[in-house]
Amino acid sequence: MKIFKFIVSKIFLRKAILGIGVMLLLCMANYITFTAARSILSTFQGYQETKYVNQEGVYIANLDPDSHIDMNIIGENGTQAVYDYLNSNFKYAFYTDGFIVSVPNSDDMEISLGYMNEQYNRLNGFELSQGTDLYFDYQLEGEIPVLIGKGLSKTYPVGSTIKIEESVIGRPLTLQVQGVLKQNAYHSNYYALNSKTYYNFSILIPVNEEFINHASMDIQLNGLMDITLLDTSKEEIANLSEIIKDNLGLRFNFFSQKENYDYFNEYYLHSLKIIFITTFILLIVITCLSVWNALVSVRLMLKDFTINLLVGLSYSKLKRIFYGYFGMIAFINVALISIFTAFNRYGCWLRKDATFATYGLFGLIGMDWLALLSVVASDIIIGIIIVESMLWKIKKVPISLGVLQ
Amino acid sequence: MTKIIDLSVKEKIYKSKKSKLSILNNFSLEVAAGEKIAIVGESGVGKSSLLNIIGLIDRDYNGEYTLLGSATNNLHTSELAQWRNQKIGFVLQESALINSLTIEDNIKLPLLYAGSGKKEFKPEDFESVINAIGIKPILKKKPLECSGGEKARAVFARGIIMKPQIILADEPTASLDMENRERIVTLLFKMNREFNTTIITVTHDLEIANRHDRVIHLESNSKCFAGVMKQ
């Protein structure tokens, strides 16, 4: 340790520009790796989630991009007619969220309400950390069982009730906490698999036929945008498309399992490939620059190293010092990226952004830790390349008295 | 007298992309403890290369080398480093100092690598070395702030700080004035007298060479060791 401290402070840091050079290059390599790893991991998580939905006989609705929403045409009767048709002819999974409501809580967050029906709960429901699963045969007049996010569980433990003024039904509702979602429960956006909504400050309300019949047009329309039809066929869906078009003037596409897979392969796989290749090329460029920087360092410090080797430093010790020095720089970089990420995540708490507020060790969630792991792996590879190049350069000019003359 | 160096080099080759140079062909050297040897010869005949081999810096040669009774050819690099630290002292030209360190740090550099096999070293030892060499006033200075003579004495102090059994001096007086030259040579011989240290000096200065016990003339392309025993 004494030797390490000596070499670092008296030789490496005396030529600080070279050290800063390696540090900045590594910082950029780490940032690129971290960003790419998180994009890939997040997309992968989203893809895993779509697997639940992506089954034989399941069709996912999507508003045709060329179809425009004209709110003058759309009326409550129209949306109700569509749901009447859906209720009598289809088994469907309904889910919609993003309705903000003020509910007192210890973190002073605005609360997002999510609505899901029984089919959705079966297909892609949430895991719980406390309490029991939802039931759907409740009466609107009584207490409605709900699931809440971890952030609300201190203020509203299982069994407690929450009174809210809710715009969807348009009257005060009494909700009873049935269960608490697992920490950082999330859902991915079907059309942007790498983006997520976190439910730490959400209330999930079960939706049944009675609820839909009393609900406002907004939620009915929103729910329709992402509706998932189960155990059905192209022919049956054709009629539904007609009903939607007649009542709402909207054209919907319904995608089958095969179409979803094709879409994934064409769209996401392609994007992931581009991200991977771009990252790889950038890392190679940065590694080459780092090696150049390292060789320049050796060239300028050769005399100092030679004198140290003459008076008792061995190559193996020098190698350990190089790895230690690089490890130290890598550690500082990883720490900086961790702090930067934790600060970003903490920013969501400061902004009271309930859909992105997350819990985690030192403010980082699982995906961040995995991305950091990939950063460490890339640092190890870059480190080995740089240190071995430096040693190669030093050994190429063997220590000799001639170097010192 | 105890033999402390027994070296036999068949050949030492320097290769470059375009050429190949073979030196020290069939060269052999035996040195007894406490002997003072000077190596002289034209530039390029292999004087410094020989010192590199004796000093355990260079092992890339065809031959055998026994130092202090141990064969060195199979020693691990970390063992070689330890031997350089404990048993050999290098006295080089004044430019062989690390400019970013103070003179004191430069002199104490070998102590850093002494490790567990460290000889007992007392602060008084350091004091006595710098007092003997007369460099106390410059200890806190950086090499670039010192004169050539001062730097040469600092290099000398670093070479003897571990009280080595062998001192290898590579043209230690090459760029010094008469006064400083005499000072360094006197210090070298004092080490030899007081501690029975073996001295091997590479020099172009025949006057200094002749003050050694033995002078070895290296000649280019020589197949045999050319040594003259001086009395």
Added chain:
Amino acid sequence: MKRSLFRLTDMLELSIAYIICFSLNLLLDYAKTLDLDAYILKAFLKNFIDCQSLIVSLFTFIVIVFHYQMLERRKAEIFCRILVGGTVFNIAIRYMLDCITVLFFVYLLLALVNLHLGFNLASNFYLVLIFVAYILISARQVRKYENF
């Protein structure tokens, strides 16, 4: 070359350093213009486009490293030139001119690429100012080696 501190490899190294910085800026400019359908790609690139100036500016540090190591290695040469009749002023001027010539040609090359891709030429100009500042600062360092 005889009067210059630069050798061919130095010229090449400096050109490559400039090209890398300009190209990075160009690439990020290009990424801005891409009309991507893929949200995932957009989100990925946004991480870099949002801090383009910072990333490119940090990358220019490799040019500082070049100037630093180049002058450190030329210490003895600067001293020898002064010994044989050169002046610090002339050496520094010559050094600046060499660097600016390399910068000019690299900028010209990248400007042509910019024009070809239809980008604004001014988008690269801030890098020229940064590099000129580096050249001026490093030229002052030549004076440091007056006494070897």
